[in-house]
Structure formats: C-alpha cells, structure tokens
Amino acid sequence: MTVHLYERDLPADVFAPGPIAVDTETMGLNPARDRLCLVQLADGRGDEHLVRFPPGDYAAPVLKAVLADRSRVKLYHFARFDLAVLRAYLGVEAGPVFCTKIASKLVRTYTDRHGLKDMLKETIGVDVSKAQQSSDWGAPVLSDAQKDYAASDVRYLHRAVEVLTERLAREGRTALAQACFDFLPWRADLDLAGWAESDIFAHL
Numbered sequence: 001m002t003v004h005l006y007e008r009d010l011p012a013d014v015f016a017p018g019p020i021a022v023d024t025e026t027m028g029l030n031p032a033r034d035r036l037c038l039v040q041l042a043d044g045r046g047d048e049h050l051v052r053f054p055p056g057d058y059a060a061p062v063l064k065a066v067l068a069d070r071s072r073v074k075l076y077h078f079a080r081f082d083l084a085v086l087r088a089y090l091g092v093e094a095g096p097v098f099c100t101k102i103a104s105k106l107v108r109t110y111t112d113r114h115g116l117k118d119m120l121k122e123t124i125g126v127d128v129s130k131a132q133q134s135s136d137w138g139a140p141v142l143s144d145a146q147k148d149y150a151a152s153d154v155r156y157l158h159r160a161v162e163v164l165t166e167r168l169a170r171e172g173r174t175a176l177a178q179a180c181f182d183f184l185p186w187r188a189d190l191d192l193a194g195w196a197e198s199d200i201f202a203h204l
C-alpha cells in the first residue's frame with residue numbers, strides 16, 4: 001500500500017480497469033474563491049495516487065482523460081462538492097457517479113451521521129482520522145500526515161460501495177440512488193451557476 005504524489009498531472013496508465021475513487025482538497029468550500037489544490041484517486045487495489053496543483057496550472061491532460069472516461073464509475077463521498085470543483089478547475093464532468101454519502105442517507109435512515117468517518121466505521125468497520133481535514137492544502141510541500149490523510153479519503157471507498165450497494169438492493173432503493181447519482185453533475189452545475197444555497201424543488 002503506497003501513496004504516490006505527483007505534480008500537475010498523473011503518469012499514464014497507473015490504474016487497473018474499473019471504478020476509481022476520487023476526492024479533492026481545496027483552499028476552502030467556495031469553488032469560486034477557493035482553488036483546487038489536490039486530487040486523490042485510487043482503483044481499489046491498494047495504492048493511492050495524489051496530484052498536486054500549483055496555483056493556476058490545471059492542464060493535466062492524463063488526469064482529465066481519466067476523470068472524463070465514461071467507462072469508469074467514479075466513487076465519491078459527497079460527490080456534489082468534488083464534481084463542482086473538478087468542473088470549475090479542470091473543466092470535466094467526472095462521472096458516472098456513485099456517491100457514498102447519498103447512498104448512506106438512503107439506507108442508514110436510523111442515523112443522521114453520514115460523514116465519511118461514521119459511514120466507514122459502520123459499513124466496513126474502519127476508523128479513519130479526520131485530524132488533517134482543515135489544513136493548508138495549498139502549501140508547496142505537503143506533510144506526511146497530510147498525504148496520508150488525503151489518501152485515506154479514497155482508500156476505503158471501493159469496500160464501502162460494495163456494502164452500500166447490497167444495502168440499497170435490500171431496501172429496494174437502487175433505482176432511486178442511481179437517479180440521484182445521475183443528477184449530481186447537474187446539481188454541481190446549479191451550485192456553480194448560483195443556486196448553491198437554494199433548493200429549486202422546494203415550494204418557496
């Protein structure tokens with residue numbers, strides 16, 4: 001199990017075929033203000049691959065091709081944010097999508113604890129640290145603690161998706177989940193277009 005860190009883009013052909021877990025780290029929660037600093041990816045076979053971006057350098061042709069590849073499902077936890085950031089900075093629609101937070105909300109209806117830490121603890125019994133969640137992801141040199149934290153955000157998503165997929169089937173909510181996943185790129189576009197704070201489905 002190795003964490004690989006690259007500058008500006010992925011090398012070619014680092015992933016086996018199949019779904020890819022994706023996460024992003026940014027300077028904050030507002031994509032219009034807070035730049036994309038890091039994209040983390042894993043194919044579920046043990047290694048994590050991190051791509052660090054200096055300010056303003058988002059060419060990354062290999063990474064963009066992987067993210068835009070419609071033959072690979074992308075696994076996220078809270079895809080809505082990552083999709084918006086990837087659209088805003090890399091100009092790609094990084095789907096098709098499986099979002100473990102949406103899946104968790106559709107099956108773990110007995111709790112309101114749908115953060116990554118709680119979801120992983122219950123679905124696969126893994127305890128991840130969130131200690132580096134708020135740190136300076138724009139720093140030119142990332143600490144080992146930052147790298148390991150960033151990698152751990154994609155390390156377990158394939159295993160969680162297996163459990164959540166079974167639970168969605170058991171509860172008869174597979175189609176509902178898929179419809180939500182398919183809408184997420186549009187939800188992200190609405191966020192970027194100025195509807196981030198309002199629910200267009202609400203009455204008022």
Ligand code: MN
Nearest residue numbers: 023024025153
């Ligand atoms: Mn993260």
